Amino acid sequence: MQAEELTKFVLDKIDDMKGRDVLVLDVKGLSTITDTMVIASGNSKRHVQSIAENVATEAKHAGMKPLGVEGQSEGEWVLVDLGELVLHVMQEKARDFYQLEKLWGRNGE
Numbered sequence: 001m002q003a004e005e006l007t008k009f010v011l012d013k014i015d016d017m018k019g020r021d022v023l024v025l026d027v028k029g030l031s032t033i034t035d036t037m038v039i040a041s042g043n044s045k046r047h048v049q050s051i052a053e054n055v056a057t058e059a060k061h062a063g064m065k066p067l068g069v070e071g072q073s074e075g076e077w078v079l080v081d082l083g084e085l086v087l088h089v090m091q092e093k094a095r096d097f098y099q100l101e102k103l104w105g106r107n108g109e
Contacts, residue, residue, distance in 0.1 A: 006084060040088070045074075
């Protein structure tokens with residue numbers, strides 16, 4: 001899957017689970033780990049877990065095995081690593097605290 005297709009795929013799977021405040025960050029040249037970061041919010045521990053699980057499961061069904069899923073048991077911040085794209089699904093409190101948008105120099109872009 002091309003980068004643009006992968007981003008659209010992930011955004012669609014987040015939307016399926018009613019993820020909120022979705023932001024796509026192009027981090028090419030800023031990160032050696034990935035090219036794209038997607039940040040989304042969930043309403044609760046279970047909601048965050050469900051969004052991340054849906055993306056990971058649907059990626060597997062589409063033939064993309066996630067490189068890793070971190071934080072699933074805690075459900076405060078779950079990371080799904082799809083290689084070229086890393087998804088961060090966070091509860092609002094964690095998102096406000098860590099402010100990944102500012103960390104990557106995008107200030108809510």
